[in-house]
Amino acid sequence: MKYDVVIIGGGMAGLMSSIYMAEQGFKTAVVSKGDPVCSISTGCIDVAGDFTGIPENHPYGRAGEDKIRLSLDYFKKLMEKEGLPYIGEFLQNRFIYTSIASRRATSMVPLSMAEAHEAKKGSIHIISFKGMKDFFPGYFKGEENNQNISIFDAGSKTTIGIATSFDDLTFREKFFNWIGDQTIDADVIAVPAVLGTKNPQAIIDEIEKISGKKIFEIPTLPPSMPGLRLFRTLKRAASQRGVDLFWGNAISDYTEEKGQIQSLIIDQPGRPTIVESRSFILATGSFVSGGLFAEKTSVRETVFDLNVSIPEGEQRLNDSFFDPGHPLGRAGIAVDEKYKPVNSIMKNLFIGGSILENSQIMKYQCGHGMAIVTGLESAKSCEEYLK
Amino acid sequence: MITTDVIIIGGGATGTGIARDLALRGIDHCLLEKKDFAAGATGACHGLLHSGGRYAVNDPEAAKECISENQILRKIGKKCVEFTEGLFVRLPGDRLQYRDNFLESCRKTGISTEIYSASKALELVPNLNQSLEEAVKVPDCSIDPFRLCMLNAESSEMRGGKILIHHKVIEIIKEKGICVGVRAEEQFSGEIKEIRGKLIVNASGAWGSQVAKMSGSDVPMTLSKGSLVIANHRMTNMVINRLRPSSNGDIIVPNETVSLAGTTSITVNDPDNLSISPEEISLISREASQMVPEFDSVRLIRSYTGVRPLLKNTSDSGDDRAISRGFKIIDHKNGMFSIMGGKLTTYRLMAEKMTDRIMEEFGINVPCTTAEKPLDGQDQLSGYPVSNRIEKLDDIICECELVRRSDVEKVIDKVGTKFIGDIQHRTRLGMGPCQGGFCTYRALGMMQEQGKVSDSESIRVLKEFLDRRYRGIRPVLWGDQMREEQLIEGIYLGILGLAEK
Numbered sequence: 001m002k003y004d005v006v007i008i009g010g011g012m013a014g015l016m017s018s019i020y021m022a023e024q025g026f027k028t029a030v031v032s033k034g035d036p037v038c039s040i041s042t043g044c045i046d047v048a049g050d051f052t053g054i055p056e057n058h059p060y061g062r063a064g065e066d067k068i069r070l071s072l073d074y075f076k077k078l079m080e081k082e083g084l085p086y087i088g089e090f091l092q093n094r095f096i097y098t099s100i101a102s103r104r105a106t107s108m109v110p111l112s113m114a115e116a117h118e119a120k121k122g123s124i125h126i127i128s129f130k131g132m133k134d135f136f137p138g139y140f141k142g143e144e145n146n147q148n149i150s151i152f153d154a155g156s157k158t159t160i161g162i163a164t165s166f167d168d169l170t171f172r173e174k175f176f177n178w179i180g181d182q183t184i185d186a187d188v189i190a191v192p193a194v195l196g197t198k199n200p201q202a203i204i205d206e207i208e209k210i211s212g213k214k215i216f217e218i219p220t221l222p223p224s225m226p227g228l229r230l231f232r233t234l235k236r237a238a239s240q241r242g243v244d245l246f247w248g249n250a251i252s253d254y255t256e257e258k259g260q261i262q263s264l265i266i267d268q269p270g271r272p273t274i275v276e277s278r279s280f281i282l283a284t285g286s287f288v289s290g291g292l293f294a295e296k297t298s299v300r301e302t303v304f305d306l307n308v309s310i311p312e313g314e315q316r317l318n319d320s321f322f323d324p325g326h327p328l329g330r331a332g333i334a335v336d337e338k339y340k341p342v343n344s345i346m347k348n349l350f351i352g353g354s355i356l357e358n359s360q361i362m363k364y365q366c367g368h369g370m371a372i373v374t375g376l377e378s379a380k381s382c383e384e385y386l387k
Numbered sequence: 388m389i390t391t392d393v394i395i396i397g398g399g400a401t402g403t404g405i406a407r408d409l410a411l412r413g414i415d416h417c418l419l420e421k422k423d424f425a426a427g428a429t430g431a432c433h434g435l436l437h438s439g440g441r442y443a444v445n446d447p448e449a450a451k452e453c454i455s456e457n458q459i460l461r462k463i464g465k466k467c468v469e470f471t472e473g474l475f476v477r478l479p480g481d482r483l484q485y486r487d488n489f490l491e492s493c494r495k496t497g498i499s500t501e502i503y504s505a506s507k508a509l510e511l512v513p514n515l516n517q518s519l520e521e522a523v524k525v526p527d528c529s530i531d532p533f534r535l536c537m538l539n540a541e542s543s544e545m546r547g548g549k550i551l552i553h554h555k556v557i558e559i560i561k562e563k564g565i566c567v568g569v570r571a572e573e574q575f576s577g578e579i580k581e582i583r584g585k586l587i588v589n590a591s592g593a594w595g596s597q598v599a600k601m602s603g604s605d606v607p608m609t610l611s612k613g614s615l616v617i618a619n620h621r622m623t624n625m626v627i628n629r630l631r632p633s634s635n636g637d638i639i640v641p642n643e644t645v646s647l648a649g650t651t652s653i654t655v656n657d658p659d660n661l662s663i664s665p666e667e668i669s670l671i672s673r674e675a676s677q678m679v680p681e682f683d684s685v686r687l688i689r690s691y692t693g694v695r696p697l698l699k700n701t702s703d704s705g706d707d708r709a710i711s712r713g714f715k716i717i718d719h720k721n722g723m724f725s726i727m728g729g730k731l732t733t734y735r736l737m738a739e740k741m742t743d744r745i746m747e748e749f750g751i752n753v754p755c756t757t758a759e760k761p762l763d764g765q766d767q768l769s770g771y772p773v774s775n776r777i778e779k780l781d782d783i784i785c786e787c788e789l790v791r792r793s794d795v796e797k798v799i800d801k802v803g804t805k806f807i808g809d810i811q812h813r814t815r816l817g818m819g820p821c822q823g824g825f826c827t828y829r830a831l832g833m834m835q836e837q838g839k840v841s842d843s844e845s846i847r848v849l850k851e852f853l854d855r856r857y858r859g860i861r862p863v864l865w866g867d868q869m870r871e872e873q874l875i876e877g878i879y880l881g882i883l884g885l886a887e888k
């Protein structure tokens with residue numbers, strides 16, 4: 001069987017591309033070596049820390065404001081449809097709380113974090129779980145040490161373990177009864193994001209009913225439930241739209257003819273799978289996901305060995321850990337206005353997501369936002385090509 | 388104000404060793420260390436408990452001291468010395484003449500050797516360079532310098548010794564030309580404490596001349612920086628040396644779950660301002676990979692650097708007594724002694740000689756027993772192999788090094804610390820491949836739970852830790868470590884929003 005489009009990399013960019021292409025009626029597949037960064041993220045969509053400060057050569061510069069807006073709307077409608085609604089607008093900061101009790105700006109958040117935006121640190125009641133490994137309410141104590149904290153014994157200490165318990169109705173009952181017994185004076189309740197592996201709205205509603213207080217989730221360090229919820233929802237959405245998913249194995253090779261990639265060879269134990277397609281979108285991410293690989297002095301693209309542009313003549317890394325604009329963060333694939341790699345003969349290859357050059361995700365705080373935008377935009381170019 | 392008999396400046400192996408010796412001989416003392424134990428060369432060293440083999444040819448006196456101390460420490464410090472043994476490997480091109488010299492010198496200095504054919508050596512250490520000619524086995528060991536200092540300090544504290552870490556000596560108080568005490572600044576609160584004593588021992592290593600200056604004395608020294616890299620797993624179970632005259636990058640030491648390789652030797656001026664160049668890293672990797680080829684492609688998780696104080700040979704600096712070729716005790720004739728040089732391996736001997744001198748000064752005659760009595764506090768350590776630590780997996784807080792929550796809680800409770808480094812040194816938390824990327828957040832959270840730090844303090848501590856961590860990792864950021872680093876960057880700058888605006 002031959003696909004119309006095969007997307008390499010199942011992250012925010014790749015999954016959004018695949019959903020879009022499948023909705024346009026193309027026979028679509030995603031090949032992904034593993035789970036993406038999205039699955040360990042806060043689940044919130046950073047679009048831009050300061051949009052006006054983003055340079056022309058950033059992928060956003062190519063897309064332009066209108067297309068960014070359109071892409072984000074598309075994402076929001078999709079999440080609404082898929083039962084994990086997000087709120088927030090492009091160019092408006094929304095605040096969430098981090099697990100070190102700082103307030104952090106982002107753009108779009110799942111409903112379970114909506115109440116964090118207005119909450120004042122001094123008037124939050126923290127509910128946490130006994131012995132939990134990746135959430136420490138101590139960070140919320142405040143200088144006056146007046147933070148209210150209640151600890152529930154969930155019988156499990158890991159994020160995933162506790163969240164899985166919340167999927168169970170009798171466990172929930174026990175928890176609700178316990179909440180009913182707590183004295184909560186603060187204006188609002190915050191809880192580490194473990195309220196179930198799926199959309200926690202029903203649990204949140206119930207707690208609000210019992211306590212009479214608003215409640216919000218705080219994303220934890222990886223593994224992170226809101227990130228996992230987002231990733232699983234997108235993956236399921238792709239699958240329900242007929243996208244074939246090849247998960248868990250890397251691409252070992254590809255075939256090419258007259259400037260057209262013909263097929264990918266997926267490295268599978270025993271028997272390699274060959275996936276043929278008319279077009280391809282590369283969305284394998286940056287270093288962290290293995291789309292790029294840093295050699296001592298150069299950077300490699302790992303699937304097609306595409307030309308990677310890296311800043312020359314500069315040191316690769318900044319002196320301070322807290323200065324997020326590492327020159328190395330600019331490394332990536334340079335593309336033309338159609339998201340085709342420049343300096344490459346491949347006519348049916350498009351590029352999206354954090355593998356693009358000059359993305360500097362941490363500096364511009366544009367992680368998922370840029371992945372959504374360039375994922376959809378590269379898909380639209382591919383659509384044009386296929387028509 | 389604290390009043391005592393002996394004030395020790397420096398909490399490295401030498402300083403803590405002296406504290407233990409004084410304690411065992413019943414002399415009241417107070418040790419001041421500006422950071423944590425082993426913050427200087429002791430913690431930045433290779434962790435090799437020398438058999439003496441390395442020095443046998445060129446410096447037989449030092450070699451004799453090493454083998455004798457090696458045997459003593461194996462006996463008194465079972466939980467901080469791992470008896471790995473070591474191989475000196477001879478590669479094609481390494482001269483046979485040196486090997487013959489080496490064997491003869493080892494015989495003369497009492498270092499046991501065993502000659503292994505290439506195939507026998509490869510059986511023992513399969514990832515050695517396949518083309519090696521032969522190898523010589525010696526009783527080299529791997530030693531944990533942090534634990535060593537801790538245990539020495541414990542022996543002192545148990546007997547009433549005062550050990551003040553995170554106290555920086557900023558002034559030496561003199562009356563009528565004689566040193567009578569020091570002022571020290573507590574590093575977290577800035578509080579100044581005065582400590583009075585009858586004698587001061589300057590055991591501050593590379594900072595020795597700075598400290599001596601405070602008393603108006605001079606310790607002329609040159610500083611030589613040595614850098615090392617840490618590979619992400621235990622590549623060999625034995626120490627690997629090159630069988631040739633010692634040179635850069637020719638030792639690999641297994642240390643718990645990781646391997647250390649180095650070192651270099653470069654003259655520097657300031658012991659507080661050290662950097663590691665890419666050339667040093669390549670040099671170490673290149674040399675180490677000649678002995679263990681895998682080293683060329685292994686994932687390096689961090690680099691670090693330490694400073695050796697090299698004493699300038701001056702005969703005019705008064706009554707310096709060259710006790711051995713390895714170290715020196717200088718009597719400044721103003722109530723202060725400086726003890727400098729030597730090796731980690733010979734720290735106990737240095738402490739013994741220093742304490743003998745102090746006893747002489749006080750006119751008391753109590754013999755040294757540090758070579759016979761085991762280090763105190765070892766019953767609390769799990770010892771070797773590392774797998775001893777896996778009793779209960781569900782409460783593991785640091786997945787890389789298998790550190791349990793209860794271990795960390797114990798340290799926080801006992802040391803009452805506000806520094807992540809203190810926990811790391813005592814539990815090995817954060818010393819593995821992710822270099823504290825995941826567990827530091829947890830350790831700080833636990834400190835807050837126990838009320839040791841406030842939340843704003845803990846963000847400061849967290850940032851200091853991340854900064855220090857990054858400086859060690861930056862020189863080795865490529866390949867898989869770059870990948871891990873982007874993840875850590877995503878966690879702290881992304882998820883936790885700690886980026887500078």
Ligand SMILES: Cc1cc2nc3c(=O)[nH]c(=O)nc-3n(C[C@H](O)[C@H](O)[C@H](O)COP(=O)(O)OP(=O)(O)OC[C@H]3O[C@@H](n4cnc5c(N)ncnc54)[C@H](O)[C@@H]3O)c2cc1C
Pocket residue numbers: 008009010011012013014031032033034035036037038040041042043044045046047249250251283284285286288289290291302303352353354355361366367368369371873874875876877878881882
């Ligand atoms: C720890 C962390 C937390 C973050 N948190 C946030 C956040 O809260 N909000 C936010 O907006 N942004 C966040 N970011 C940034 C954001 O997650 C990313 O920039 C964005 O999601 C990247 O998406 P992507 O689709 O380009 O790539 P990725 O998510 O990296 O996905 C790439 C995929 O390609 C696959 N792949 C790689 N190589 C191959 C191959 N050879 N064959 C097949 N498949 C391959 C990988 O397995 C992976 O699944 C965070 C980043 C990090 C590191």
Ligand SMILES: Cc1cc2nc3c(=O)[nH]c(=O)nc-3n(C[C@H](O)[C@H](O)[C@H](O)COP(=O)(O)OP(=O)(O)OC[C@H]3O[C@@H](n4cnc5c(N)ncnc54)[C@H](O)[C@@H]3O)c2cc1C
Pocket residue numbers: 396397398399400401402419420421422423424425426427428429430431432433434435436437554555556557590591592593594598612613614615650692693694695727728729730731732733
């Ligand atoms: C790169 C390298 C590798 C080495 N490898 C080995 C090896 O494998 N085996 C071996 O046996 N030896 C080795 N050595 C030698 C060994 O590390 C040192 O000889 C030994 O650790 C010295 O210990 P010390 O206590 O004298 O000094 P240090 O450990 O340097 O201690 C001095 C202490 O004084 C403190 N201090 C300084 N100023 C003040 C102040 N004003 N107030 C309070 N405290 C102060 C410092 O913080 C420091 O902790 C190596 C050395 C280097 C540099």
